[in-house]
Amino acid sequence: MDALDKLKLLSDASQYDLACACGTRGGPDHRVRGKDGGWLYPVSLPSGGYSIMLKTLISNVCGNDCGYCPFRAARDVPRCTISSDEMAKLFMEYQRKERLIGIFLSSGVVGSPDGTMDLLNGTAEILRRKYAYRGYIHLKVIPGASDAAIDQAVSLANAVSVNIEVPGEKHFSALSQKKDYLKDIIHPMQRIAELTGKGMKHSRVRQTTQFIVGAADENDAEIIKYTYGLYKKLNLNRVYFSSYQRGLGNETIPGERRGIIDSSDGFVREHRLYQVDFLFRQYGFRADDITFDENGRLFTDRDPKLVWVESHPEKFPVDVNKADENTLLRVPGIGPTTARRILKMRKSGSIISSSGNLPLKGKRLALAEKYLKY
Numbered sequence: 001m002d003a004l005d006k007l008k009l010l011s012d013a014s015q016y017d018l019a020c021a022c023g024t025r026g027g028p029d030h031r032v033r034g035k036d037g038g039w040l041y042p043v044s045l046p047s048g049g050y051s052i053m054l055k056t057l058i059s060n061v062c063g064n065d066c067g068y069c070p071f072r073a074a075r076d077v078p079r080c081t082i083s084s085d086e087m088a089k090l091f092m093e094y095q096r097k098e099r100l101i102g103i104f105l106s107s108g109v110v111g112s113p114d115g116t117m118d119l120l121n122g123t124a125e126i127l128r129r130k131y132a133y134r135g136y137i138h139l140k141v142i143p144g145a146s147d148a149a150i151d152q153a154v155s156l157a158n159a160v161s162v163n164i165e166v167p168g169e170k171h172f173s174a175l176s177q178k179k180d181y182l183k184d185i186i187h188p189m190q191r192i193a194e195l196t197g198k199g200m201k202h203s204r205v206r207q208t209t210q211f212i213v214g215a216a217d218e219n220d221a222e223i224i225k226y227t228y229g230l231y232k233k234l235n236l237n238r239v240y241f242s243s244y245q246r247g248l249g250n251e252t253i254p255g256e257r258r259g260i261i262d263s264s265d266g267f268v269r270e271h272r273l274y275q276v277d278f279l280f281r282q283y284g285f286r287a288d289d290i291t292f293d294e295n296g297r298l299f300t301d302r303d304p305k306l307v308w309v310e311s312h313p314e315k316f317p318v319d320v321n322k323a324d325e326n327t328l329l330r331v332p333g334i335g336p337t338t339a340r341r342i343l344k345m346r347k348s349g350s351i352i353s354s355s356g357n358l359p360l361k362g363k364r365l366a367l368a369e370k371y372l373k374y
């Protein structure tokens with residue numbers, strides 16, 4: 001295989017890792033590639049719109065046994081490894097032709113965690129030093145990497161991630177006999193949180209992670225509890241959720257066997273988890289604000305904010321002229337932009353006397369009206 005053939009194989013292999021800004025537009029279409037090239041991915045930009053990123057593994061060789069993973073050692077799939085030199089050179093060629101926003105590099109575990117980190121860090125080092133590349137680099141931190149390797153990744157990258165995969169040791173040990181949840185996953189996340197904390201030298205480096213939803217017999221309540229803890233205790237910038245896909249790893253999954261998980265609703269489940277994540281990051285919701293059914297599942301037929309509203313009739317109607325931002329954000333139809341606009345209108349002396357001067361339109365106005373008083 002030449003370097004380009006390797007890149008084709010390895011970038012195809014990286015499509016199910018979402019722990020970057022790539023393709024989280026919701027629904028199954030978020031795994032569709034960009035039109036710009038076979039292995040380039042659309043990336044949503046904070047300022048709106050999309051750009052493209054080269055997203056690839058550096059190797060899909062792996063000695064591990066993670067039950068949800070198509071590249072676990074026991075599977076018979078074509079495998080290869082690309083060198084740091086080749087990867088950096090290919091990326092720079094694409095960078096010049098396609099104006100990529102950056103590179104997302106991940107890998108199977110080739111030999112040892114630190115040996116693999118050498119490949120990933122080595123690529124970033126060549127990009128930064130030899131090619132003077134100042135753009136975006138996201139490096140996956142390999143489970144079990146040493147503190148020294150993690151420190152080096154943080155010093156080279158704009159973002160790093162360790163995939164947490166499942167909420168807790170019990171579920172993790174059902175999926176992998178070779179990896180240790182606390183030592184190989186949680187410790188690296190803690191190390192990154194220390195290095196990137198407020199006031200630290202690398203405080204601008206982002207840390208993200210990903211759950212595989214439905215790979216173990218975890219329920220939504222467990223994922224939500226961990227997600228909230230990751231934001232509050234480890235200062236994560238983003239948590240991503242990827243629905244387990246039958247046929248890529250195990251043919252049946254533990255949760256399905258126990259009747260807890262219906263894999264056919266995987267994308268809906270993933271979508272509801274993203275909605276809760278949004279409530280945490282943008283609406284001031286806490287983990288104990290989220291309501292589940294008797295099996296710890298989110299309601300798939302309603303969004304989680306509406307479920308909270310329906311279970312708290314005593315909180316409504318909200319006085320639109322007196323409520324603080326967090327209270328306004330609990331009103332259906334009102335999001336962060338509208339809440340800020342209402343506060344601004346009030347500051348400039350405007351009294352909102354009817355729905356006629358609410359900064360809302362159409363369906364959202366009709367929805368919010370039911371929960372407001374003037």
Ligand code: SF4
Pocket residue numbers: 062063064065066069070071072073107108109
């Ligand atoms: S360590 Fe990563 S590549 Fe290897 S089997 Fe586990 S998830 Fe797959």
